[in-house]
Amino acid sequence: MMETAIKPINEFLKDFAKDPDFKFVKKLKKEFPEAEIYLVGGKVRDIFLERSSYDYDFVIRKIKGDDLEKFLAKEGKVDFVGKSFGVFKFVPKKYTLEEAIDIALPRTEAAFMTGGYRDFDVQSDPDLPIEKDLSRRDFTINAMAIDVIAGNLADPFCGLEDLRDKLIVTVGSPRERFEEDYTRMLRAVRFSVQLYFKIEINTYQSIQKLAPEIKKMPAERITEELNKIIMSPNAEFGFALLEKSNLLKYIIPELEAGVGVSQNQSHIYSVFIHSIKALGFAAERNYSLNVRLAALFHDIAKPKVKTGEGPTSTFYNHDIVGAKITKKILERLKYPNEIINSVSHLVRHHMFFYSLGTITDAAVRRLLARIGKENINEEIQLRICDRLGMGRPKAKPYKLIELERRLHEVQLDPISVKMLKINGNDLIEILKIKPGPKIGLILNALLSEILEDPKKNKKVWLKKRVKELNKLSDADLLVLAPNLTAYEEEKKKEYFSKVKWVE
Numbered sequence: 001m002m003e004t005a006i007k008p009i010n011e012f013l014k015d016f017a018k019d020p021d022f023k024f025v026k027k028l029k030k031e032f033p034e035a036e037i038y039l040v041g042g043k044v045r046d047i048f049l050e051r052s053s054y055d056y057d058f059v060i061r062k063i064k065g066d067d068l069e070k071f072l073a074k075e076g077k078v079d080f081v082g083k084s085f086g087v088f089k090f091v092p093k094k095y096t097l098e099e100a101i102d103i104a105l106p107r108t109e110a111a112f113m114t115g116g117y118r119d120f121d122v123q124s125d126p127d128l129p130i131e132k133d134l135s136r137r138d139f140t141i142n143a144m145a146i147d148v149i150a151g152n153l154a155d156p157f158c159g160l161e162d163l164r165d166k167l168i169v170t171v172g173s174p175r176e177r178f179e180e181d182y183t184r185m186l187r188a189v190r191f192s193v194q195l196y197f198k199i200e201i202n203t204y205q206s207i208q209k210l211a212p213e214i215k216k217m218p219a220e221r222i223t224e225e226l227n228k229i230i231m232s233p234n235a236e237f238g239f240a241l242l243e244k245s246n247l248l249k250y251i252i253p254e255l256e257a258g259v260g261v262s263q264n265q266s267h268i269y270s271v272f273i274h275s276i277k278a279l280g281f282a283a284e285r286n287y288s289l290n291v292r293l294a295a296l297f298h299d300i301a302k303p304k305v306k307t308g309e310g311p312t313s314t315f316y317n318h319d320i321v322g323a324k325i326t327k328k329i330l331e332r333l334k335y336p337n338e339i340i341n342s343v344s345h346l347v348r349h350h351m352f353f354y355s356l357g358t359i360t361d362a363a364v365r366r367l368l369a370r371i372g373k374e375n376i377n378e379e380i381q382l383r384i385c386d387r388l389g390m391g392r393p394k395a396k397p398y399k400l401i402e403l404e405r406r407l408h409e410v411q412l413d414p415i416s417v418k419m420l421k422i423n424g425n426d427l428i429e430i431l432k433i434k435p436g437p438k439i440g441l442i443l444n445a446l447l448s449e450i451l452e453d454p455k456k457n458k459k460v461w462l463k464k465r466v467k468e469l470n471k472l473s474d475a476d477l478l479v480l481a482p483n484l485t486a487y488e489e490e491k492k493k494e495y496f497s498k499v500k501w502v503e
Contacts, residue, residue, distance in 0.1 A: 012047050013151055024075045024092050028060070029149055031071060036061035038130055038145040038154070045141045048163055049195070057102040059133055059145065062126055065105055072103065106133040131156040138177055138184045139191065140169045166197045174206035182213045185247060186225035193229050193238035204245065211246035219334040222251060226333070230292050236280025239296070243272070254325055255296070257303045265311040268391045271302045278389030282381070290339060291378050294346035295385040297326045323348035345375060350382050362452045364403070366482065369451070417443045420450065422462040430463055431470050441477035442469045448482040 016022055029035055038059045046053035060068055069088065072078040076092040089100040106128035130145050131154060137143040140159040147154070162169050168188050170177040178184050185207045192199050199207070214222065229238035239255075242248040249256040258271030267274055278295040287295075301322035302315045326347045330340040349371050371379050417440075424439045433439075446465060450457045456465075469477065 008048050008050075009146055009151055009153060012146075013148060016148060021092060021095055021097055024072075024090075025148060027075065028063075028071060032063050032067070034062045036130070037148050039148050040134070040145040041137070041142050044144045044146055045159070045163065047146075048160065054097050054099050056097070056099075057104075059104055059106055059130065060126075061106055061128070061130065063105070064126055065124060068103070068105070106130060108132060108136060130154050135171060137171055138181075138187060140171055141191075143171050162200075166195070167200045168192055168195075168197050168203060169200040170203050170206075174203045175210065178206060178210050178213075182210065183217050183221045183225060185210060185214060185245075186222065189238060189241050189245060189247065190225050190228050190232075192241060193232045193234045196234065199241075199245075207245045207247065212250055214247055214250050219332060223333045223335065226251070227289065230279070230296070231283075231289060233283050235283040235292065236276045239276045239279065252329060254300050254329060258299070261303045261306065262309070262313070263302070263315075264313045266390060269389070271299055274389045275299055278385040281385045281388040285381070285384075287381050287385070288378065290342045290346065291381045291385070293330070293339070293343045294326075294350065294378070294382050295389070297329065297343065298322065298347050298350045298382060298386060300325050300329070300347070319348055319351040342375070342378075345372070346379055346382050349375075349379060350386060352379065352383075365451050365454070369482075417447050419457075420446060420462065421457050421459050422446070422466065426463075427466060430466055433470075438470075438474060438477070441474055441481070442466060444481035445469050445472075445477050448480055451482055 016025075025037055028037065038061070039056065040059050041057040042055045043053050043057065046055075063071075069078060069080070072088055072090050076090060076095065078091075079089045081087045081089055088103045090103050091100050105124040105126050108123050108125065108128065134143040134145060134154065134156055140157040140162045142159070143155075143157045144159045145154040146152070153160070157171050168191050170184075170188075188199050188203060188207060191197060229235060229242070232238060239248065242251070243256060243259060255272065255275065258275060261271040263269070263271060263274070269277065275296055275298070278298065279292055282292045282295040299315075299318060299322065301318040301320075301324075304325075305315050305318045305321055307314045307316070323344045327340055327344040330343060335343075352367060352371060368376060420443065422443075424435070424443065427433070427439050427442060428435060446462060446469070449465070456462070469480075472480075
């Protein structure tokens with residue numbers, strides 16, 4: 001065992017021996033003296049990297065599976081995770097950590113070499129040497145084990161050396177490891193991003209060659225790895241690496257289409273570089289997953305809608321088209337509907353108009369109604385990322401700061417039918433009519449007037465106005481309803497006709 005390994009292991013084992021969450025280890029050794037108990041995988045790696053980690057995986061030798069299961073059942077809650085894995089999920093009594101402990105017998109895997117999820121046969125063997133168990137793992141830095149009783153380190157593939165050199169290296173042949181499970185290619189990128197490690201050249205070249213095979217993997221597994229990259233502080237580099245490794249074109253080809261696509265005088269970067277820089281600034285500010293995804297996809301339609309070349313090129317309606325493309329991407333990647341709808345909405349409205357010299361309070365209320373109170377903070381965060389991703393020195397120019405102030409000021413003003421001081425039931429009583437479409441038409445017509453002057457939102461005035469509106473035809477009432485999107489588009493066109501670009 002390398003001298004550099006002794007101190008971290010000893011320090012860990014001192015704390016481990018005192019930790020009440022792991023009392024079961026001593027009990028297990030006492031009941032089965034012949035047992036060998038190894039901590040394996042990511043936790044071992046993180047001990048040497050001095051990273052916080054709650055990913056506890058154990059491999060237990062010299063105990064039969066049935067005996068191990070009976071022992072664990074006495075010490076806490078235990079579930080067997082499928083024939084394909086051969087792992088016990090164990091939660092000891094009075095356990096304080098958030099994640100269950102994984103406990104398994106030493107295993108071999110006979111992969112079918114299709115790269116598919118669960119396309120392998122797992123065989124457990126209590127007498128299998130720990131080195132054989134480690135040989136089936138993905139990367140050398142994850143293929144180490146600590147005997148928590150004896151304090152020894154098993155490192156048959158020089159993982160500790162690769163940790164010191166900051167390298168991601170597969171255990172054995174890169175092609176064989178990836179053909180066992182193609183999501184390991186994404187895991188290599190993710191570990192590179194999270195740990196700030198380089199991918200070893202043979203491993204990297206294999207990823208480039210095998211990249212098309214990632215399409216065979218379930219969307220859920222791809223998205224799980226993507227989210228870990230996106231939520232990393234190093235997210236910008238992560239997507240640059242996905243592009244250079246050829247993986248991006250088979251996961252999100254719509255994003256890869258922006259590589260090398262130049263923009264107009266507002267931008268100093270290509271569409272792709274601008275997009276990943278916007279993501280990078282979202283990560284730097286620790287914004288939510290929704291904002292990070294929106295930052296990555298806000299200009300996703302630009303390659304498709306681009307007209308002209310050079311400083312006068314245009315990208316009309318890239319916000320509208322981009323929202324539709326974003327929705328399709330997120331649906332394909334099996335994101336939850338809540339995320340799909342929120343991110344698409346942010347992309348759709350990221351070009352919101354805010355020329356403070358002309359925008360009225362009523363226009364601010366319309367903007368708030370269109371974007372939604374619940375989205376306004378994230379929409380402003382997206383605008384900040386967009387600006388910084390363009391190379392602008394100020395995240396929040398005066399205009400944006402002032403708009404944010406005015407948005408908060410008008411948030412108590414009515415911006416939806418629900419906020420009117422009168423409702424459908426009131427209309428039925430006042431007008432002596434039956435429920436029907438006309439009620440909605442009248443309420444929307446009222447909202448249009450209240451957006452212009454919130455002071456009118458009083459029952460006395462509303463009751464009087466309701467009687468007047470009731471005399472109009474449905475067609476006339478429909479014309480009076482506020483068209484928030486059309487209003488915004490009209491203002492944007494008017495503004496863009498006077499200036500070359502907007503901040």
